[in-house]
Amino acid sequence: MSVVWVLNGPNLGRLGSREPDVYGSVDYAGLVTVCQETGKELGFDVEVRQTDDEAELVGWLHAAADDAIPVVLNPAAFTHYSYAVRDACAQLRAPLIEVHISNPATRESFRHNSVIAGVATGTIAGFGINSYRLALAALARL
Ligand code: DQA
DSSP, rough: OOEEEEEEEEEEEGTTTSSSHHSSOHHHHHHHHHHHHHHHHHTTEEEEEEEEEEHHHHHHHHHHHHHOOOOOEEEEGGGGGHHHHHHHHOOOSEEEEEEEEEOOGGSSSSGGGSSSGGGGSEEEEEEHHHHHHHHHHHHOOO
């Protein structure tokens, strides 16, 4: 069974209580379950991780690059300014799907630019937790 990593950046561990009007009521544990169940349906062994630490996220991306593991990444706020995360993503050797729960294009102007999008295979945003389901389904089609 092929391995897929679902990596989540800062504040996503607070899903459920964090701005539910924007991010919905499913908590982080629920997100993990959704990803693992979707993975099972698609024949993926899905590992889900979250960190608030940029260095830790960069380290995970290096490990994914070394082992050519496909990645679904919600970079959260790093999306908009982290060249370190972008440069780590650029080293990946398997597909990278950027996901967002909300649609950043409809929100504050600082969210309109993604420094990650240019090195991602594709981006899925605005479908709530279903963005992750769609990202895993996209990986299954590649
Ligand atoms: C987010 C959108 C980002 O702008 C924000 O900083 C997040 C979450 C999303 O999933 O909608 O933390 O990536």
